[in-house]
Amino acid sequence: MVRYKNRYITVELLATIPENKPLKLKSKVLHDTLLDKIQHMHGDFGAAAVRNxxxxxxxxxxTRIAILRSRHGPHQFVTSTIPFITKIGGLPITLRTLHVGAxxxxxxxxxxxxxxxxLDKMWSKLKTDEERRDLEKAVMDFTKTDVSINIDNIG
Structure with missing residues (x-):
């Protein structure tokens, strides 16, 4: 049996929408847009290598953060394509790679x-403790994932 190594690419979605409004973006739309751009830039070979x-x-x-999983090797096609994404689902969005991990x-x-x-940067702009708690709850919420992970075990 062969072990396949994966790479997890953490990206930030930079949009023209104000930061306090949530981005109405589905993970499927992000996935399909990236595959289309990889097809356009790297051709059939790049798309086939990445698709699996x-x-x-x-x-x-x-929080406008996404994590993409790709196989080790073809992940270079993904990371080289990310800066060229300008629109996702009709929204003008720029993607910025934050981290690539195993x-x-x-x-x-x-x-x-x-x-x-x-949070440290944004707390100075908020006036009440209730606003600060709401912001912390929204930012530190990891439940909108396809995977369940216990944050207490990280560290």
Whole structure:
């Protein structure tokens, strides 16, 4: 039996929509847009290499962060295509690669650290403790995933 190595690519979705509004984007639309762009840039070989094992594992509308899974090797086709995405589902969006890791656990650790720094930056702009709690609840919510992960076990 052969073990297939995967790479988990953490991307940030940068949109022109204000940050306090959630992004209405389904993970299937993101997945299909990336596959179409890979087909366009790398041809049939790139699309066929990536298609097997390519999956959008996590997509959060509030934090605008997604995790893509690809096989080790063809993940380079995915990472080279990400900067050229300009529209997803009719929305003008730019993708920025934040992290490439070997496991989901390390990707979620990175997201946790990234979200903490985002919270520190945004808390100074909020006036009440209730607004701060609501923001923390929305940002640190990992339940909008296709995988269930216990955040307490990360660390």
């Amino acid at each position: 094992g390519f999956l959008t594992k996590y997509c959060n509308e509030n 496991t989901m656990k390390h990707s979620f650790k990175f997201i946790l650290k990234h979200q903490r720094s985002y």
